[in-house]
Amino acid sequence: MSRNLVALLQEGLPAEAVLTDPDVTSAYSHDMASFCEAGVPAAVVLPRTVGQVQHVMRTATELRVPVVPQGARTGLSGAANASDGCIVLSLVKMDRILEISPVDRTAVVEPGVVNATLSRAVAEYGLHYPPDPSSWETCTIGGNIGTASGGLCCVKYGVTAEYVLGLDVVLADGRLMSTGRRTAKGVAGYDLTRLFVGSEGSLGIVVRAVLALKPQPPQQLVLAAEFGSSRAACDAICAIMEGGHVPSLLELMDRTTVKAVNDLAHMGLPETTEALLLAAFDTPDPAADLAAVGALCEAAGATQVVPAEDAAESELLLQARRLALTALEAVKGTTMIDDVCVPRSKLAEMLDGVERIGEKYGLTIGVCAHAGDGNTHPTVCFDVADPDEGRRARESFDEIMALGLELGGTITGEHGIGVLKKEWLAREIGPVGVEMQRAVKAAFDPHSLLNPGKLF
Amino acid sequence: MSRNLVALLQEGLPAEAVLTDPDVTSAYSHDMASFCEAGVPAAVVLPRTVGQVQHVMRTATELRVPVVPQGARTGLSGAANASDGCIVLSLVKMDRILEISPVDRTAVVEPGVVNATLSRAVAEYGLHYPPDPSSWETCTIGGNIGTASGGLCCVKYGVTAEYVLGLDVVLADGRLMSTGRRTAKGVAGYDLTRLFVGSEGSLGIVVRAVLALKPQPPQQLVLAAEFGSSRAACDAICAIMEGGHVPSLLELMDRTTVKAVNDLAHMGLPETTEALLLAAFDTPDPAADLAAVGALCEAAGATQVVPAEDAAESELLLQARRLALTALEAVKGTTMIDDVCVPRSKLAEMLDGVERIGEKYGLTIGVCAHAGDGNTHPTVCFDVADPDEGRRARESFDEIMALGLELGGTITGEHGIGVLKKEWLAREIGPVGVEMQRAVKAAFDPHSLLNPGKLF
DSSP states (O other): OOOHHHHHHHHHGGGGGOOOOHHHHGGGSOOOOSSSSOOOEEEEEEOOOOOHHHHHHHHHHHTOOOOOSSSOOOOOOSOOOOOOOOEEETTOOOOOOOEETTTEEEEEOTTTBBBHHHHHHHTTEEEEOOOOOOTTTTBHHEEEEEEEHHOSSSHHEEEOOEEEEEEEEEEETOOOOEEOOSSSOOOOOOOHHHHHTSTTSOOOOEEEEEEOOOOOOOOOOEEEESSHHHHHHHHHHHHHHHHTTSSEEEEEEHHHHHHHHHHOOOOOOOTSEEEEEEEEEEESHHHHHHHHHHHHHHHTTEEEEEEEESSSHHHHHHHHHHTTTHHHHHHHHEEOOOOOOOGGGHHHHHHHHHHHHHHHTTEEEEEEEEGGTTTEEEEEEEETTOOHHHHHHHHHHHHHHHHHHTTTSSSOOOOTTTTHHHHHHHHHHHHHHHHHHHHHHHHHHHOOBBBBTSSO | HHHHHHHHHSSSOGGGGEEEEEEEEGGSSSSSSSSOOOOSSSSSEOOHHHHHHHOOOOHHHTTTTEEEEEEESOSSSSTTTTTEEEEEEHHHHOEEEEEETTTTTTEEEEETHHHHHHHHHHHHTEEEOOOOTTTTTBBBBHHHHHOOOOTHHHHHHHOOGGGGEEEEHHHHHOOEEEEOSSSOOEEEOOOHHHTTTTTSSSSSSEEEEEEOEOOOOOOEEEEEESSSSSSHHHHHHHHHHTTTTTOSEHHHEHHHHHHHHHHHHHOOOOOOEEEEEEEEEOOOOOHHHHHHHHHHHTTTTTTEEESSSHHHHHHHHHHHHHHHHHHHHHHHHHEEOOOOOGGGGHHHHHHHHHHHHHHHOEEEEEEEEEEETTTTEEEEEEOOOOOHHHHHHHHHHHHHHHHHHHHTOOOSSSSOTTTTTTHHHHHHHHHHHHHHHHHHHHHHHHHHSSSSTOOO
16 A cells, blocks of 8 residues: 555655655654654655645545645644654645735745745845744744744734635645635635634645735834732733733743743843743834833832843843743753633733642743733643653643633644644534534545544 | 414514514615615514524524524625525624623624624723724624625724634524634634634524724824826825835725715815825824825825825815715716725726726726725616616626736625625636535535525
């Protein structure tokens, strides 16, 4: 079967685009999520054209072989993990930027274009592609679309979904379908474009995307505010949002995260800091916005407020946030990063709850959060060599998701379901929701060949 | 059958919520679209609770009676038109605003809430619900969701879809499903929320919506610019957008529309005006933005540029735009309003083409456009008593849609497909697209009871 598969794949793909050497294909077995099962692919294919992708899907349908689409494998939910005997369909070689239009504020790209490559290319036209997941230097637009990626900018600019106007998609049976539009608006039929965004490669293969762009905003200025309690920091966040401010970034790091960053990078943050808030504005007069927000932080009890005066100082203040995950990884060697999003009015309760969960399980759990969105990343630090600690890490992770749901939130703000959270999806959306999601899946992929075993 | 239907409906609805008198129910037979077939409903139901909606849908499924959901019937595509023997399910009595949260910037509403009612209610909290279809004083949020409504604000604030975070939906069989979230971000499973937005009541009955809100922006200031040709006006639009400006409104009226408004309201616009551009900014310093945009208009050949100095002057300048459709209706008594959206870089070609089409068919066709979005409303003026003119109107309408598609646009930017454009949907999205749209429909509505005969 496998030999037949490879021979058939090679009929429509150049030899170098079909990889079968296990030493090579093993590199394609999983993304960056911890603790997610990953199988051994029968082959990895690296098509360069839409026609080649269609050939792969026709072959897969003919032989009933599952297909796992992949971008840069920077995902954090195992959505790109191989299953045994599957075809891994890597889109990274389809990496052309086909069009950039400053008048229409659109770009047309292939799925393998790296986020940062697109961001820099459009910047040359005075344009801005906002979605900025932490992995933006390596992750691909196709992966961003598959996972509906977020990032630091979302509090002002929203998530990937809001920038996808239209798609070309190769369906499970190899047919090509166009969805959406190239125009600013359009309501012709069901919004299948949005259905594909965040579908984790389970409905079809995105081979081209029309993306919306924004004008390049002014350079943002950052303010850092230190608080004696996470509750005071959350009060400040609520005051900022209730006050009608529109920050371009609003990030929170808890005590554990601040300490880990201090330990790693000796940034000299005071030991009394229980929470560090970072706010940024890319408005015409960011200094005025920082002053207003600084005053709200002080009113909420900030012990220190440091507004940057220029881009260099801003970058320095953001360093602490950028180092957060690395610093937390250094605590115990391994982390399990969660992605629970709650209404921002519930952020303080979420942080309190995570602290209680850490104490209950005897674990270090650091939280950094896209606070303006209520999107927390509680990060469980543990020693992978200690099975009991591993078990407690997994249990605490579940308890954190349960807390998020209890607070009216979602188990995933931006990382997705993949294999990591598929037992939890039903708890969030209920049995009717799961049934209808499965019905949609069956409509597009009747033989269940596209990324099976993910999502539900 | 009909008697049985009414008796069954009355088992779960108060007597006054089931209307069967033809003199009364005939008022519910159609929306505001011209030339769309409309049938005679067997009954009109006006539920006040989710449970009552579920009862209606269970009854409809049991008896296999089609259901046409309705809001305020201000739609322009016939999507809310009754079919013979159907149940018209009017959601207008479910009109409660359930929550408004300034911290979370969300509102939770029932579908029958009128757009303007919500807009005013959230304004009291310093919040802003941007979607502003022309019918905003009467149209309902449920209708806006069903048709994915746009409006004047979209060039800056986007369309209804971008403000719908989560839905409660009664499915065809009466089961209740929740989609989406209450949080700023969330990617748990397929985005069924967006699938329902713009689905024209064909997938389920929206009974509750969680909406995203924005902070109330500063009062906008408006600039009017007159041009000697529509091409010069389109050049100005391209220059404004290419220049990175973010107007809160960017509207264009062609010569025919300007003349019609002049004739109706004696606004004293010069007879040499071939195009009138209106731009607005709700930024912290709108006067500065108007000055910059005014300079771009002059560079593009504007014959006169009039920036408003305050809200009252701004309102005066917008009067011309607000009167446009009424004025065009006065030309020949009847209009057929189209809704073709093209990439804004193609706007000049679209306007030229519509003028050619008007000449070809010997018709007056005025165009006003949400120019910043490339969303044109070519409005065919004709005498309904003249059958030949009616036929030419319909033919010109089709030719305008064909032109829009040829220019890379869509046949509907914001009005939807309904019955008016269903022959055209397939031309836009192709046979594979239609097949997959039908598959999605079948997944949610296997007996095809929800708004049958609409969309495709």
